[in-house]
Amino acid sequence: MAVNTRRYTRATAFVTKGRLEAFSDGVIAILITIMVLELHVPRGTDMAALGPLLPLFLTYALSFVYLGIYWNNHHHMFHVVDSINGKIMWANLHLLFWLSLTPFVTGWMGENHFAPLPTAAYGAVMLLAAIAYTILQATIIRHQGPHSRLGAAVGGDVKGKLSAVLYAAAIPLAFVDEWISDALYVTVALIWLVPDPRIEARIAAER
Amino acid sequence: MAVNTRRYTRATAFVTKGRLEAFSDGVIAILITIMVLELHVPRGTDMAALGPLLPLFLTYALSFVYLGIYWNNHHHMFHVVDSINGKIMWANLHLLFWLSLTPFVTGWMGENHFAPLPTAAYGAVMLLAAIAYTILQATIIRHQGPHSRLGAAVGGDVKGKLSAVLYAAAIPLAFVDEWISDALYVTVALIWLVPDPRIEARIAAER
Amino acid sequence: MAVNTRRYTRATAFVTKGRLEAFSDGVIAILITIMVLELHVPRGTDMAALGPLLPLFLTYALSFVYLGIYWNNHHHMFHVVDSINGKIMWANLHLLFWLSLTPFVTGWMGENHFAPLPTAAYGAVMLLAAIAYTILQATIIRHQGPHSRLGAAVGGDVKGKLSAVLYAAAIPLAFVDEWISDALYVTVALIWLVPDPRIEARIAAER
Amino acid sequence: MAVNTRRYTRATAFVTKGRLEAFSDGVIAILITIMVLELHVPRGTDMAALGPLLPLFLTYALSFVYLGIYWNNHHHMFHVVDSINGKIMWANLHLLFWLSLTPFVTGWMGENHFAPLPTAAYGAVMLLAAIAYTILQATIIRHQGPHSRLGAAVGGDVKGKLSAVLYAAAIPLAFVDEWISDALYVTVALIWLVPDPRIEARIAAER
Numbered sequence: 079m080a081v082n083t084r085r086y087t088r089a090t091a092f093v094t095k096g097r098l099e100a101f102s103d104g105v106i107a108i109l110i111t112i113m114v115l116e117l118h119v120p121r122g123t124d125m126a127a128l129g130p131l132l133p134l135f136l137t138y139a140l141s142f143v144y145l146g147i148y149w150n151n152h153h154h155m156f157h158v159v160d161s162i163n164g165k166i167m168w169a170n171l172h173l174l175f176w177l178s179l180t181p182f183v184t185g186w187m188g189e190n191h192f193a194p195l196p197t198a199a200y201g202a203v204m205l206l207a208a209i210a211y212t213i214l215q216a217t218i219i220r221h222q223g224p225h226s227r228l229g230a231a232v233g234g235d236v237k238g239k240l241s242a243v244l245y246a247a248a249i250p251l252a253f254v255d256e257w258i259s260d261a262l263y264v265t266v267a268l269i270w271l272v273p274d275p276r277i278e279a280r281i282a283a284e285r
Numbered sequence: 286m287a288v289n290t291r292r293y294t295r296a297t298a299f300v301t302k303g304r305l306e307a308f309s310d311g312v313i314a315i316l317i318t319i320m321v322l323e324l325h326v327p328r329g330t331d332m333a334a335l336g337p338l339l340p341l342f343l344t345y346a347l348s349f350v351y352l353g354i355y356w357n358n359h360h361h362m363f364h365v366v367d368s369i370n371g372k373i374m375w376a377n378l379h380l381l382f383w384l385s386l387t388p389f390v391t392g393w394m395g396e397n398h399f400a401p402l403p404t405a406a407y408g409a410v411m412l413l414a415a416i417a418y419t420i421l422q423a424t425i426i427r428h429q430g431p432h433s434r435l436g437a438a439v440g441g442d443v444k445g446k447l448s449a450v451l452y453a454a455a456i457p458l459a460f461v462d463e464w465i466s467d468a469l470y471v472t473v474a475l476i477w478l479v480p481d482p483r484i485e486a487r488i489a490a491e492r
Numbered sequence: 493m494a495v496n497t498r499r500y501t502r503a504t505a506f507v508t509k510g511r512l513e514a515f516s517d518g519v520i521a522i523l524i525t526i527m528v529l530e531l532h533v534p535r536g537t538d539m540a541a542l543g544p545l546l547p548l549f550l551t552y553a554l555s556f557v558y559l560g561i562y563w564n565n566h567h568h569m570f571h572v573v574d575s576i577n578g579k580i581m582w583a584n585l586h587l588l589f590w591l592s593l594t595p596f597v598t599g600w601m602g603e604n605h606f607a608p609l610p611t612a613a614y615g616a617v618m619l620l621a622a623i624a625y626t627i628l629q630a631t632i633i634r635h636q637g638p639h640s641r642l643g644a645a646v647g648g649d650v651k652g653k654l655s656a657v658l659y660a661a662a663i664p665l666a667f668v669d670e671w672i673s674d675a676l677y678v679t680v681a682l683i684w685l686v687p688d689p690r691i692e693a694r695i696a697a698e699r
Numbered sequence: 700m701a702v703n704t705r706r707y708t709r710a711t712a713f714v715t716k717g718r719l720e721a722f723s724d725g726v727i728a729i730l731i732t733i734m735v736l737e738l739h740v741p742r743g744t745d746m747a748a749l750g751p752l753l754p755l756f757l758t759y760a761l762s763f764v765y766l767g768i769y770w771n772n773h774h775h776m777f778h779v780v781d782s783i784n785g786k787i788m789w790a791n792l793h794l795l796f797w798l799s800l801t802p803f804v805t806g807w808m809g810e811n812h813f814a815p816l817p818t819a820a821y822g823a824v825m826l827l828a829a830i831a832y833t834i835l836q837a838t839i840i841r842h843q844g845p846h847s848r849l850g851a852a853v854g855g856d857v858k859g860k861l862s863a864v865l866y867a868a869a870i871p872l873a874f875v876d877e878w879i880s881d882a883l884y885v886t887v888a889l890i891w892l893v894p895d896p897r898i899e900a901r902i903a904a905e906r
Contacts, residue, residue: 123817585763
């Protein structure tokens with residue numbers, strides 16, 4: 079009986095993590111997909127009708143890559159998570175909240191051809207999402223201890239800190255020249271496109 | 286053969302619960318995400334264009350938290366559920382029905398700057414969702430017996446009853462002063478933000 | 493080695509069925525949720541603004557119940573399915589195609605206060621979905637043999653045939669009096685609200 | 700301890716593949732469903748109101764079948780995949796990106812009654828999705844080696860190459876006569892409707 083209960087709680091603890099992952103995947107999958115609804119079908123059928131959609135298409139592609147990066151990193155992070163608690167759940171929902179505003183700022187920036195305020199708003203949402211991700215990471219490490227696999231894998235988190243600095247810089251710079259901010263957003267995307275080698279190396283080492 | 290069949294039915298009973306959880310997670314994930322479609326991209330690109338969106342943004346944040354609480358509590362409740370039946374399935378769909386009206390009342394209340402009737406409608410949908418949750422809980426306990434883990438964990442359900450009372454009060458009070466109702470909605474959210482310690486304690490005790 | 497491979501293919505066959513179930517659940521969960529987007533947020537904030545929404549709300553509730561029934565029955569049917577093949581996959585996608593038109597006919601019937609043609613169109617989509625469900629069921633039984641658990645559980649399928657007859661009758665009757673058709677739609681929903689006792693009894697017997 | 704860790708990493712590697720599949724299923728399920736939102740509910744309630752919807756309905760059905768084919772082939776391909784890496788993840792997201800534009804080109808082509816440019820755009824998105832699928836397939840085979848189960852099952856990939864050629868031909872031909880392109884799109888769909896017998900045969904052989 080005691081053995082059965084222990085096996086049961088272990089199994090459900092595993093399911094619990096799985097349900098959080100599945101929920102997050104669901105929200106990110108929906109976000110990445112409903113963004114395309116902002117690409118309104120144009121009235122005309124000639125090339126001139128597609129022209130105004132170009133900035134929106136580029137913003138859509140950028141946001142798609144960002145959400146893909148978050149999904150990828152989320153995936154990698156929870157790969158080395160064994161169990162979760164209520165605080166981790168809420169830190170995760172907090173991250174999803176800021177990510178859920180991506181379609182809104184994508185549409186606003188894209189439809190207005192990278193005007194200053196929408197460009198700054200895009201950076202603000204991205205900064206808040208990055209901060210939320212850092213909080214989630216810290217919450218998990220606090221739950222598992224600094225010597226846990228995630229704690230060891232993350233270390234100084236240079237990429238995370240650098241991204242936050244670049245977003246913070248892009249917000250005021252959008253009012254100087256919006257292309258500086260756009261260049262910074264693309265730079266952050268490029269920094270993250272490669273999955274975190276620290277965690278990958280750790281997983282490979284364990285095998 | 287007999288052993289194999291028994292193992293199979295056990296496995297599928299587990300999958301059955303998993304499929305109900307996955308379906309509920311899917312619906313809640315979609316609801317929490319399509320709500321953002323009510324935040325229509327503004328025409329202008331200055332601060333004045335964002336102003337009218339503020340009440341909608343606040344309502345969106347409140348509804349996001351509410352749906353997060355439902356997901357969290359749903360998660361906790363099914364953590365201690367072993368098997369389900371047809372009645373539990375329909376009680377669960379009944380809960381999802383009222384939750385599915387959240388984007389509608391969120392948009393109506395937010396776009397109309399917390400006017401009395403939309404504010405009362407918001408409370409009515411929340412009250413009906415709270416009642417549906419209570420029915421679902423009671424249906425599960427009836428299926429498992431009052432001495433089941435969920436029955437013992439829920440007990441008097443003070444928080445559930447208090448929330449229903451506050452929602453019921455908020456509906457008429459919206460016609461006196463809508464800010465009283467809004468304050469009540471925020472109060473209910475704060476009451477629930479912490480995951481149910483009764484169930485958490487039970488899970489910890491079993492480990 | 494041989495044992496490992498056999499174990500692997502068995503595990504993936506199980507996953508394969510799981511992936512079809514998860515995909516179907518995903519589509520049904522999205523359909524049941526995006527239908528609420530047809531409930532457009534009204535401009536006004538008084539009772540008069542809600543009036544025109546009443547038929548749409550009732551249609552939404554009816555379609556919600558229908559999709560819930562399909563999810564429930566789909567769930568029950570695949571409960572007794574052991575493996576799937578390509579034909580079952582396409583029969584399943586065929587069912588999802590007709591179900592995916594539910595939000596469209598729901599919006600058309602609801603916005604036009606149950607006018608004859610939209611009411612008939614609603615019945616036509618429901619009839620085609622019912623036929624698709626019967627085809628899916630027959631495809632699974634052909635794959636598993638008539639003496640399989642599903643074959644034995646389904647039997648003469650009186651409820652399935654009765655539903656198709658009622659839908660087929662409701663289509664022309666919508667041009668006589670649309671309320672006859674609406675009454676038939678509600679009748680079919682009531683027939684199915686109880687999960688199939690034949691399959692439930694079989695599952696209980698096996699335990 | 701060493702045994703436990705090995706078992707754990709194997710289990711998570713399996714989950715990792717499962718999470719990629721679940722995410723892809725989620726995105727495809729959402730795409731296949733939100734496409735129906737392009738079928739705007741008509742104002743009128745007579746047959747004349749449905750007329751303009753016919754080309755949109757046919758395009759919707761075609762895109763539904765295409766996405767069904769992608770889901771089906773994706774399913775079959777990952778059936779014989781044992782583990783994934785970062786490159787496979789990004790190759791998969793790249794495929795999902797082009798698929799995510801399906802609702803946009805479906806709406807544009809359908810609403811404009813198969814006008815030349817929208818018809819060519821539909822083919823361009825389909826060609827890019829087909830190329831992305833080929834890249835994903837090649838990335839998996841490179842990861843697993845040419846003698847892997849997928850490498851042996853895919854072989855020369857005649858159907859994949861033929862589809863790309865037909866899409867590439869359909870793009871310029873849309874400006875000659877759009878019906879040629881439409882006929883080519885239907886042809887590609889018919890080629891793929893049957894699930895890949897090479898992989899099915901291999902799975903059957905292993906059993």
